[in-house]
Amino acid sequence: MPKSISTDPNGGLGDWLIYVKKIPNVTVEMGSVTCPLPHSQLGKITKQNSELLNWFVGEYAK
Numbered sequence: 249m250p251k252s253i254s255t256d257p258n259g260g261l262g263d264w265l266i267y268v269k270k271i272p273n274v275t276v277e278m279g280s281v282t283c284p285l286p287h288s289q290l291g292k293i294t295k296q297n298s299e300l301l302n303w304f305v306g307e308y309a310k
Contacts (some may be wrong), residue, residue: 274275278293279285285293294301 262273262275265271278297279289281289285308289302
C-alpha cells in the first residue's frame with residue numbers, strides 16, 4: 249500500500265501493534281454515528297457481539 253496520510257501512525261492501539269510490536273492489526277468500527285462512539289450505543293453493540301468477543305478472548309488471550 250502506498251504511504252499516505254491514512255497510513256501514517258496516529259498513536260492508537262492499532263498503530264502501536266503495527267509499528268512497535270510488528271503485529272498485523274485490523275480495527276473493526278461499529279456504531280451508527282461518526283466516531284467517537286457515544287456511550288449510549290456501547291451496551292447494544294457489546295450485547296450484539298458478545299459471542300464473538302468471548303470467542304476472541306478465549307482464542308487469543310491465552
